Amino acid sequence: MDMTSMLVFCVVVLLCYYALRTPNNIPMGPLTVPLLGNIPQLIGRNPLLLFRKWRKQYGDVFSVYMGSQLLIVLNGYTTIKEALVARGNVLSERPHNFLLDKIKDGEGIIFASEASWKKQRKLAVNCLQELGFGRNSFEICVADEAKILIELIEQNADNALNLKDILTTCVANVICGIMFGRRFSHEDKQFLDILANISEDAKNLGNTNILINCFPFLQYFPGDLLGTQIILEHKQVFQKFYEGLYESHQSTLDENNPRDFMDLYLIKMKNNSTLSSKEENANIVANLKALVGDLFGAGTETTSTTLLWAVLYLLHYPDVQEKCYDEIQTVLGMERLPSLDDRSHLPYCEATILETLRIAAVVPLAVPHATTRDVYFRGFRIPKESSILINLDSILHDCDIFNDPGVFRPERFLDSSGQVRKPKEFIPFSCGRRVCIGKKVARMELFIFLTTMIQKFQFLPVDPCHLPDLEGNLGLSFAPKYFQVKIVRRQDVKS
Numbered sequence: 001m002d003m004t005s006m007l008v009f010c011v012v013v014l015l016c017y018y019a020l021r022t023p024n025n026i027p028m029g030p031l032t033v034p035l036l037g038n039i040p041q042l043i044g045r046n047p048l049l050l051f052r053k054w055r056k057q058y059g060d061v062f063s064v065y066m067g068s069q070l071l072i073v074l075n076g077y078t079t080i081k082e083a084l085v086a087r088g089n090v091l092s093e094r095p096h097n098f099l100l101d102k103i104k105d106g107e108g109i110i111f112a113s114e115a116s117w118k119k120q121r122k123l124a125v126n127c128l129q130e131l132g133f134g135r136n137s138f139e140i141c142v143a144d145e146a147k148i149l150i151e152l153i154e155q156n157a158d159n160a161l162n163l164k165d166i167l168t169t170c171v172a173n174v175i176c177g178i179m180f181g182r183r184f185s186h187e188d189k190q191f192l193d194i195l196a197n198i199s200e201d202a203k204n205l206g207n208t209n210i211l212i213n214c215f216p217f218l219q220y221f222p223g224d225l226l227g228t229q230i231i232l233e234h235k236q237v238f239q240k241f242y243e244g245l246y247e248s249h250q251s252t253l254d255e256n257n258p259r260d261f262m263d264l265y266l267i268k269m270k271n272n273s274t275l276s277s278k279e280e281n282a283n284i285v286a287n288l289k290a291l292v293g294d295l296f297g298a299g300t301e302t303t304s305t306t307l308l309w310a311v312l313y314l315l316h317y318p319d320v321q322e323k324c325y326d327e328i329q330t331v332l333g334m335e336r337l338p339s340l341d342d343r344s345h346l347p348y349c350e351a352t353i354l355e356t357l358r359i360a361a362v363v364p365l366a367v368p369h370a371t372t373r374d375v376y377f378r379g380f381r382i383p384k385e386s387s388i389l390i391n392l393d394s395i396l397h398d399c400d401i402f403n404d405p406g407v408f409r410p411e412r413f414l415d416s417s418g419q420v421r422k423p424k425e426f427i428p429f430s431c432g433r434r435v436c437i438g439k440k441v442a443r444m445e446l447f448i449f450l451t452t453m454i455q456k457f458q459f460l461p462v463d464p465c466h467l468p469d470l471e472g473n474l475g476l477s478f479a480p481k482y483f484q485v486k487i488v489r490r491q492d493v494k495s
């Protein structure tokens with residue numbers, strides 16, 4: 001074959017490929033490479049920035065291919081609200097995913113679908129409500145943990161400190177208080193390992209997920225290049241941890257006196273069960289472990305990462321830090337610790353938290369949604385079982401909603417009388433049927449932890465000439481890169 005025939009042949013093959021690949025009415029998207037789809041454009045790049053560019057080119061609904069897997073990316077408030085609320089009945093399932101199917105045993109909430117998801121979510125919400133989750137009674141637990149946070153920072157004051165571990169342990173202990181009725185020491189090796197594993201998985205799952213799900217054979221490559229084995233090893237560690245907690249609860253369970261989430265869940269499940277006792281037990285335990293794992297993982301990584309971003313932005317915007325501190329001084333002084341009742345009296349602090357949730361967009365692509373049948377949406381066909389990415393970043397960084405979205409400016413959340421004003425488009429916790437179930441408690445933790453830290457300490461860069469990077473790493477959540485901060489006691493600043 002001469003060169004010209006070869007070229008003609010290649011062009012014909014490519015044209016056939018594109019003609020066959022783009023079934024009718026699927027949203028447009030960037031050009032793909034055979035077999036790989038858009039993976040070559042995405043590897044090593046920040047997908048959020050690429051999605052911003054592709055939204056400009058292809059509109060609010062566009063398609064991306066991961067290998068042969070179709071992802072529909074939804075952008076902008078109007079489109080996302082319509083999909084999750086008006087069409088929530090058909091766009092709220094979760095996609096099948098090779099890696100997650102390997103990781104999970106029971107159903108849980110986050111990655112479950114259909115009847116099982118409905119049942120587990122309802123049950124979890126009921127248990128959490130009975131325990132006072134998101135209400136003031138639950139505040140004591142957060143406030144106690146905030147005191148420990150202050151003590152731990154105090155021990156390291158004046159040194160360069162990476163706050164990640166301390167914050168993660170405190171946030172995790174709040175969830176442990178609710179789930180297991182106990183907290184763990186900051187020196188408990190098993191607990192620290194669990195938290196480090198959650199964090200590593202959250203980082204790895206983003207990238208590993210994409211490749212492994214497209215090309216499952218990669219799991220057999222030597223050297224665990226994609227970290228799949230590590231994720232599976234972590235699963236064993238989590239299972240052992242939850243198993244131990246389950247056994248201690250089961251053996252001391254008093255059906256008339258539930259102590260925590262685990263007790264309540266066990267009681268409710270046993271009362272509702274129609275299965276024989278052996279099946280029943282295996283089923284309940286698997287689902288309980290999956291559910292506890294979901295709440296523990298989702299509740300720890302997201303909230304502690306948001307706190308880390310807040311500290312990082314305060315380093316970059318010292319004037320915001322001083323305004324928060326001054327407000328706290330005026331309302332509370334140096335000694336009285338912040339409580340939830342103070343929230344309405346500390347609007348600038350509250351606006352700073354909202355601005356952190358906006359600019360950091362810690363869960364920028366939510367959790368992938370899916371449909372169980374072909375759905376027509378905005379004139380496009382979304383085929384059965386394709387993944388749907390809810391691009392929350394496209395709302396939280398939309399310059400038509402938030403002027404200068406790259407600038408950290410808490411004032412955008414204040415009205416002319418200085419009171420907090422939240423635009424309806426502010427949805428960092430998503431919306432519709434899958435809306436985050438921990439949003440109230442997350443907002444409570446963010447408020448108490450952050451205001452307590454600002455009241456007691458000043459955060460300074462370790463090297464004033466080189467501030468830590470504001471770029472983050474995108475895994476399951478969007479986390480700041482490793483950074484250290486110098487922390488000075490406020491009393492010492494004053495004297």
Ligand code: HEM
Nearest residue numbers: 109110298299302303363366367429430434436437438442
């Ligand atoms: C700053 C902290 C947090 C942020 C920004 C956040 C954000 C989100 C987002 C965007 C989703 C995906 C919703 C969707 O798929 O459309 C989600 C789901 C979820 N979140 Fe959160 N979250 C936070 C804290 C928490 C906490 C503290 C808990 C529990 C203690 C929690 C539990 C969950 C669960 C269980 C789901 C899955 C809901 C479902 O699939 O039905 N989250 N969260």
